[in-house]
Amino acid sequence: MAAPDGTVADGPFPEIKAVLGGFPVVEVPSREDALEWAARIAAACRCAQEVREIMPESAG
Template identity: 65%
Template sequence: MTKYLISFPSDAMVVPDGELPAVSDASHAVVQEAKDAGVWVFGGGIDASVPPVMVDGDGTVTEGTYPQTTQLEGGYAVLELPSREAALEWAAKLAVACRCAQEVREFGYDPAS
């Protein structure tokens, strides 16, 4: 089976005042459904309060990220699924729960792992 990254940037999720608990409950329900189905690998959100750093091969650490990557935050789920169609179905469930469109990307197969 293939692993799929289903994600959204923080700015995409616009929730009216007072509705965040309902969105949280809905998204947790989809996560539980994925766990119950045995397709959940891992997921969560990037902590935007912790700034990213870049680490070079020599161990040098510098603040920031790649210049073309101004923001990398939001919610992520990695699911192991039998097909792209299944990934799109799960993405639709997450889109409803989170009230925003989800991006779907397929991880490449690494025969050495």
């Protein structure tokens, strides 16, 4: 998860009372790149970001 200040940490979202929908999808070559983008997005929108792999490469 990337915090609004751009720092990256493991763990769940903090408890919040209001939720706004939406999510960015970013295609990058590695998890490290994904975390860097999450930090940038978190800083830009001032909200925490969760990183999930949604289309892993096939093992074949």
